[in-house]
Amino acid sequence: MRCAFRRNFGSLSIDGPLSETSRWRAIVRVLRSPVDAIGSALLPASCTLCGSPLPRLSSVPICDACWAEIPAQNGAGAVCQRCGDGLEAPVVEGIAWTALCRACRLAPPAFARAVSFGTYEGRLREAIHVLKYDGLHPAARKLGAMLAEAMAQLLSQGPAEMLVVPVPLHSSKHRQRGFNQARALAQGAIEALSRSHPEWKLTLAPSTLMRLRATETQAGLTPTQRRKNVRGAFKVTDPAAVRQRNVLLVDDILTTGATARAAAQSLIKAGAASVYVATLARARRLNNNASPNQDAQNAYADMHSSSSSHQPAS
Numbered sequence: 471m472r473c474a475f476r477r478n479f480g481s482l483s484i485d486g487p488l489s490e491t492s493r494w495r496a497i498v499r500v501l502r503s504p505v506d507a508i509g510s511a512l513l514p515a516s517c518t519l520c521g522s523p524l525p526r527l528s529s530v531p532i533c534d535a536c537w538a539e540i541p542a543q544n545g546a547g548a549v550c551q552r553c554g555d556g557l558e559a560p561v562v563e564g565i566a567w568t569a570l571c572r573a574c575r576l577a578p579p580a581f582a583r584a585v586s587f588g589t590y591e592g593r594l595r596e597a598i599h600v601l602k603y604d605g606l607h608p609a610a611r612k613l614g615a616m617l618a619e620a621m622a623q624l625l626s627q628g629p630a631e632m633l634v635v636p637v638p639l640h641s642s643k644h645r646q647r648g649f650n651q652a653r654a655l656a657q658g659a660i661e662a663l664s665r666s667h668p669e670w671k672l673t674l675a676p677s678t679l680m681r682l683r684a685t686e687t688q689a690g691l692t693p694t695q696r697r698k699n700v701r702g703a704f705k706v707t708d709p710a711a712v713r714q715r716n717v718l719l720v721d722d723i724l725t726t727g728a729t730a731r732a733a734a735q736s737l738i739k740a741g742a743a744s745v746y747v748a749t750l751a752r753a754r755r756l757n758n759n760a761s762p763n764q765d766a767q768n769a770y771a772d773m774h775s776s777s778s779s780h781q782p783a784s
Contacts, residue, residue: 518606519596529608532597537612539593542619543586543752550574553727554584554752579727580734581719581745583627586752587620590723594751598722602651610651613750614658621659621718621748622667628746629716631671633678634660637721637733638704640684650676655750656720672718679733680707700732706740713741718748725753 515524517533524533548557550571562568567575588594597613600606636652644650653676660672682705706712717737724730724747734745 518600518604519593530606530612532600532609532612536593536597540588540597540616542616543588552581552583553579553730554586554724555727556754573727579731580738581730581747583624584724584727584730584747584749584752585620585623586724586749587616588751590725590751590753598651598751601654602647602722605648607649607654610654611658611661614655614660615662617655617720617748617750618659618662618666620750621663624718624746624748625667625670628718629744630669632673632716632718632746633675633712634672634718634720635675635678635733635737637719637729638676638679638681640681642684652721655722659720659748675711677707678711678717679736680705700729702732704733704736706736709740712737714743717742717745719745721747721749723751723753724749 518531519536551569552574555571601609636656639650730747
């Protein structure tokens, strides 16, 4: 296996005087290409997602073409203005309730709004999988920058100062995985936003929320099972730290919203002024077994039964 490069090292034209920084950048560009070529020949690597040869050494073995196949949501189709799920009917201007899905109309979640970067499918789904399950930690920086784009949707509506709280893993799952992907994504997003929107004061608070029990993985569960699975699963470790604070809850994926609802409810009960949700991906609930009416009824029942099952902070 060898790497092929389409670079011309024979010409390097410089028009006009260069600053010291520009001179160094020009030198680095010239030297870096042969290093990449030698490195690729000695240590050949392929893209984790598509298998294509990589033209350069990288701590994130995902090719540029695969990254380019992860577009942000293009806004096609009406979505719920609360949870971001797809709507069955178009929004009617001047009638506010038409902008909400049935579940959010019947049982409004504790969070004010949920936003996401893209749909949980294709290359985005694959990239999240290699981050979570293959331990490709460096991918969190690039994926975190995508999450930052989703968070930026809240700038016009969200508070100027927010606590960024990653959805926690149970200690047993954290030991097994070795890291919390939500925290890694939150760090990458805050880093990106500190450059693009320095006026937005975001403080990472990874220890604010804890998972009380090792819940079953949400993948493969029905909406009803998901809600039961995370009911009473979260606790605010220090209520004084969130009292009257605006919180931005961060996770990798939002599917039915059961985890976000449960975590946001714990934060509001602990005294948070508001809770917003930002995720890297949003799964669309297509062809599931629960009808929209049944799903809304389940959300309503869950909201009213959670008060008895909720474990208050000590």
